[in-house]
Amino acid sequence: MTKKIALVGNPNVGKSTIFNLLTGLNQKVGNYPGVTVDKKYGSLEINNKRIEIVDLPGTYSIYPKTEDEKVVYEYLKRDTPPDIVLVVVDTVNLQRNLLLFTQVYDLKIPVMLVLNRIDLAKKDNIEIPYEKLSSLVGNVPLIAINAKGGNIQALKCAIDSFEKPASWQPFYQSENRVDHLRETEERYKKIDKLLKFLKKDTQSKTHKTTRYVDHLLTHKVWGYAIFLTILFVIFQFIYVFANFPMDLIDHFFVNSSSFLSSILPSGTLTSMLTEGIIPGIGGVVIFIPQIAFLFLFLTILEETGYMTRVVFIMDRIMRPLGLHGKSVVPLISGIACAIPAVMSSRAIDQPKERLITILVTPLMSCSARLPVYILLISLTIPNTSIFGLFHLQGLVLFSMYVLGLIAALVFALLFQTMLLTKSKSFLIMEMPRYQLPKFKNMLFNVYEKCKAFVFGAGKIILTISIVLWLLGSYGPNSFSQSENSKKLISQTSLENSFIGIMGKQIEPVIEPLGYDWKIGISLIASFAAREVFVGTMATIYSIDSQDTEISLLAKMNAEINPETGQKRYGLATGISLMVFYAFAMQCMSTLAITKRETKSWKWPLVQLGYMTVLAYFGAFFAYQMMS
Amino acid sequence: MVLDFAMKLSSIHSKETYKITHIEKSELTHRLYDMGIFPNQILEVINRAPLGDPMVIQIDGQLIMLRLSEADLITIE
Numbered sequence: 001m002t003k004k005i006a007l008v009g010n011p012n013v014g015k016s017t018i019f020n021l022l023t024g025l026n027q028k029v030g031n032y033p034g035v036t037v038d039k040k041y042g043s044l045e046i047n048n049k050r051i052e053i054v055d056l057p058g059t060y061s062i063y064p065k066t067e068d069e070k071v072v073y074e075y076l077k078r079d080t081p082p083d084i085v086l087v088v089v090d091t092v093n094l095q096r097n098l099l100l101f102t103q104v105y106d107l108k109i110p111v112m113l114v115l116n117r118i119d120l121a122k123k124d125n126i127e128i129p130y131e132k133l134s135s136l137v138g139n140v141p142l143i144a145i146n147a148k149g150g151n152i153q154a155l156k157c158a159i160d161s162f163e164k165p166a167s168w169q170p171f172y173q174s175e176n177r178v179d180h181l182r183e184t185e186e187r188y189k190k191i192d193k194l195l196k197f198l199k200k201d202t203q204s205k206t207h208k209t210t211r212y213v214d215h216l217l218t219h220k221v222w223g224y225a226i227f228l229t230i231l232f233v234i235f236q237f238i239y240v241f242a243n244f245p246m247d248l249i250d251h252f253f254v255n256s257s258s259f260l261s262s263i264l265p266s267g268t269l270t271s272m273l274t275e276g277i278i279p280g281i282g283g284v285v286i287f288i289p290q291i292a293f294l295f296l297f298l299t300i301l302e303e304t305g306y307m308t309r310v311v312f313i314m315d316r317i318m319r320p321l322g323l324h325g326k327s328v329v330p331l332i333s334g335i336a337c338a339i340p341a342v343m344s345s346r347a348i349d350q351p352k353e354r355l356i357t358i359l360v361t362p363l364m365s366c367s368a369r370l371p372v373y374i375l376l377i378s379l380t381i382p383n384t385s386i387f388g389l390f391h392l393q394g395l396v397l398f399s400m401y402v403l404g405l406i407a408a409l410v411f412a413l414l415f416q417t418m419l420l421t422k423s424k425s426f427l428i429m430e431m432p433r434y435q436l437p438k439f440k441n442m443l444f445n446v447y448e449k450c451k452a453f454v455f456g457a458g459k460i461i462l463t464i465s466i467v468l469w470l471l472g473s474y475g476p477n478s479f480s481q482s483e484n485s486k487k488l489i490s491q492t493s494l495e496n497s498f499i500g501i502m503g504k505q506i507e508p509v510i511e512p513l514g515y516d517w518k519i520g521i522s523l524i525a526s527f528a529a530r531e532v533f534v535g536t537m538a539t540i541y542s543i544d545s546q547d548t549e550i551s552l553l554a555k556m557n558a559e560i561n562p563e564t565g566q567k568r569y570g571l572a573t574g575i576s577l578m579v580f581y582a583f584a585m586q587c588m589s590t591l592a593i594t595k596r597e598t599k600s601w602k603w604p605l606v607q608l609g610y611m612t613v614l615a616y617f618g619a620f621f622a623y624q625m626m627s
Numbered sequence: 628m629v630l631d632f633a634m635k636l637s638s639i640h641s642k643e644t645y646k647i648t649h650i651e652k653s654e655l656t657h658r659l660y661d662m663g664i665f666p667n668q669i670l671e672v673i674n675r676a677p678l679g680d681p682m683v684i685q686i687d688g689q690l691i692m693l694r695l696s697e698a699d700l701i702t703i704e
Contacts, residue, residue: 060661095687096663124688184660210690211673220677312692316678325681426697427681428658431690 003051005159008072008104009088010097011058012305012432014116016040017147018088018155019055020444029448032071038343039071046160054082060096062103063180067346081109084162088114091121091128091144098137098191099184102171105138110164113137114155115144120433129197136194139165148438210433214309223313230306234297235401236394242289246374249289253282254551272469276539280465283371283535284458288450290374291367294336295449296442303437307332308429315427321409322416324348325427327357331408334364335401336449338590341366342597350425356415358597359607362590363408365401365582368531372581373400375534379556380574404582407614464532468525468539471499499524513580513616514573514623516561523580530586572626579622584615636672636684637698644671645703653700663687664701 009015019027019040027042040055056075057068064070076085087104089097105111113134115121121128134142143158145151171190172183217223261274301307307329315325323331326348333341341361348354365373377393384392475497503521510520518540526532534552541555559568585591591604598604633648647668650656659665663686673683673690681694 061657063657063661065657093663093688096689099661099663180657181660184657185665188660188663188665207685207688207690214674214683214690218674218676223677308692312676312681312683315694316676316680424654426655426658427692427694428655428662428664428697429692430662431683431692433690 003049003084003159004082005051005053006075006082006085007053007055007088008076008085008100009058010060010090010100012430013058013088013090013097014147015055015058015088017438017441018086018114018116018145018152019053020440021147021150021152022053022156025447044156046156049160051159059100061100061184062107066349076104076107076109081107083110084159085109085111086114086159087111088116091115091117091126092124094195095188095191098194099187101137102187102191105140106170106172108168108170110162111140112158112162113140113142115142116147118144119146119149132197133194138167138169141165148435150440207433213434214431217306217309218313223309227310227313230301231401232398234294235398236391237297238290238293240391240394242293245289246286249282249286250551253278253285257282271473272466275473276466276469277462279538280462280469280535283465283531283538284454284462286534287367287371287531288454290370291336292446292450294367294370295446298333298336299442299445300437301332303435303441305432305434308431311427311429312431319425321412322353322356322419323409323412324350324353324357324425326429327353330357330361331364331405334361334366334408336367338362338364338366338587339593342590342593345597352419353425355419355598355603356412358594359415359603360408360412362585362587362607362611363404363411363583365404366530366587368529368587369400369581371531371534373397373578375537375553375556376569376574376578378553379569380571400578400582403579407583411610411614464525464529465535465539468499468521468536471502472497472521472539474498475501512623513619514576514627516568519573519577526586527588529588530581530584533581570627572623575626576619576623580615580619582615583611583618585611632704633702634704635699636670636701636703637682637695639672639698639703640675642672642674644669646670647701648704649702651700651702655697655700659697659700662691663689664691670703
């Protein structure tokens with residue numbers, strides 16, 4: 001029989017690191033039924049025995065007050081409890097960590113105590129006689145590791161040779177289950193007694209470093225300056241370094257398209273492959289470098305412990321806007337993708353602040369907008385530098401992110417005054433000590449996010465690419481009977497295709513924004529997902545001109561507006577389109593997530609409504625002012 | 628009376644060490660307890676955010692940030 005293991009522990013104890021080390025790439029992310037907590041599970045083999053492992057969300061207690069705690073509690077209280085529960089504790093902070101341990105132990109399920117970060121404990125001069133500690137906590141098998149060091153062979157052996165202690169003596173006898181406060185106090189008293197033998201030097205060196213760094217990073221001037229600089233550097237970096245792999249990917253897909261169309265017999269299938277599927281896949285793959293870089297940086301900010309300092313310095317600023325210091329994390333994550341960002345808003349305990357955060361998070365410029373920005377910026381913004389220092393295109397890109405942020409904050413304020421519920425707000429949060437990010441964790445996270453993008457958004461993008469190719473290749477005329485009364489289905493020009501007709505129909509509405517019917521088609525097509533814009537453009541232009549060897553950029557650049565005789569993609573249209581994409585709610589997945597998180601269709605519809613109106617008028621004013 | 632020395636954590640500006648004497652009952656009390664903040668614990672006031680709120684305390688080797696409204700629930704001496 002397959003052994004089942006569950007990982008339990010406080011937040012920031014290195015649980016994920018241990019999970020990653022144990023499972024390697026054999027891990028998946030799913031969902032617990034009824035709640036919106038990520039379920040991380042995976043498998044490993046020890047001595048040819050298969051073991052399934054679940055990484056439960058980090059909690060301070062198992063008393064179900066938050067969704068995370070509910071998940072942990074219900075998982076441990078199931079009819080078939082796991083074979084071993086690994087309670088991971090931070091050796092540096094045993095007192096509080098052991099609270100959770102005693103709670104889990106008292107459920108009378110097989111427990112193993114995993115002391116993590118023994119290296120830090122050594123630095124802090126915390127000497128732990130492991131055998132003594134084990135005997136004090138009911139002879140529970142105990143293992144001390146340093147997961148950051150990367151070697152967990154000892155843990156694997158301990159799992160393999162795990163044996164339940166013969167006797168079981170609860171830490172707390174529950175004669176009165178209702179008074180949790182008293183129970184918690186009693187548990188702490190017990191733990192204090194257990195830990196009396198530990199000598200401790202609270203003024204440790206590590207803390208001095210952390211406090212010294214905190215002094216700088218939460219400084220009233222430098223704190224904010226550093227935060228802004230970090231964001232700025234990240235975006236400059238992404239822009240400069242993601243370009244090279246993107247060019248390679250672009251060329252690869254353009255070349256394989258033209259190569260295939262030259263060796264395959266011409267026909268509908270070949271045309272579908274070279275004009276629909278390959279540009280479609282290319283349109284997905286090309287974003288991987290940016291997404292990878294962005295998540296790499298976000299993971300570093302999270303892992304080093306810097307993100308909580310941002311919460312610390314931003315809380316007071318966010319509060320008058322109806323947001324919470326913790327809203328900063330969803331908002332910053334929104335730069336990567338609104339979907340996990342909206343889900344991460346769960347960390348905010350107040351319904352109102354959480355709702356406002358969810359409503360405005362999609363205004364943050366997500367990575368799906370990045371390709372749209374990049375395409376339009378390289379098309380309409382000159383490739384020069386300012387003061388010989390800043391890349392102008394990078395600067396415009398940065399401004400798009402600032403625009404999204406400002407819009408999010410302004411609308412948060414609006415919602416704050418419109419939503420009347422008065423609920424008490426609070427912030428109690430641990431500030432982990434600074435630590436170097438773990439390379440493996442970073443890679444896992446980046447891999448996970450890229451995979452989610454390729455297989456999640458990618459499917460939609462590819463499907464839409466094929467549908468678009470169909471709608472763009474055929475029109476009402478394709479199905480008319482020919483003179484020989486033979487049924488004939490023939491390809492037609494883009495202008496006469498179904499999609500051309502739809503695009504032309506909305507042209508009067510979008511003309512004041514500076515768009516033509518081709519852009520109209522892309523707007524319609526990218527309603528489901530923004531990044532489809534680039535793919536659609538690629539599809540439209542590859543159908544429109546027979547030459548597949550020229551890249552999309554060159555084709556769009558050559559497009560002339562027949563009325564003005566100037567470039568179709570001039571500065572005004574470019575800015576207007578970017579503003580439109582910055583504000584518009586073009587993401588089915590985000591709407592679906594919002595529905596799931598708010599448990600009502602009302603809020604996704606509100607989101608869709610206010611963002612569409614904002615996008616239209618924002619783009620309108622941008623175009624009218626620039627042209 | 629000991630009460631003479633009792634102060635609210637929220638009113639503290641000096642970075643010194645205090646002992647928690649009482650935690651006001653509220654819906655947050657449990658969270659504070661779970662985080663290791665409960666009577667008789669020793670805490671050290673570390674810092675305040677640039678705009679004066681929230682504040683950071685160190686308790687049992689852990690840095691914890693909390694808003695002044697939460698610190699208001701905590702009586703120290």
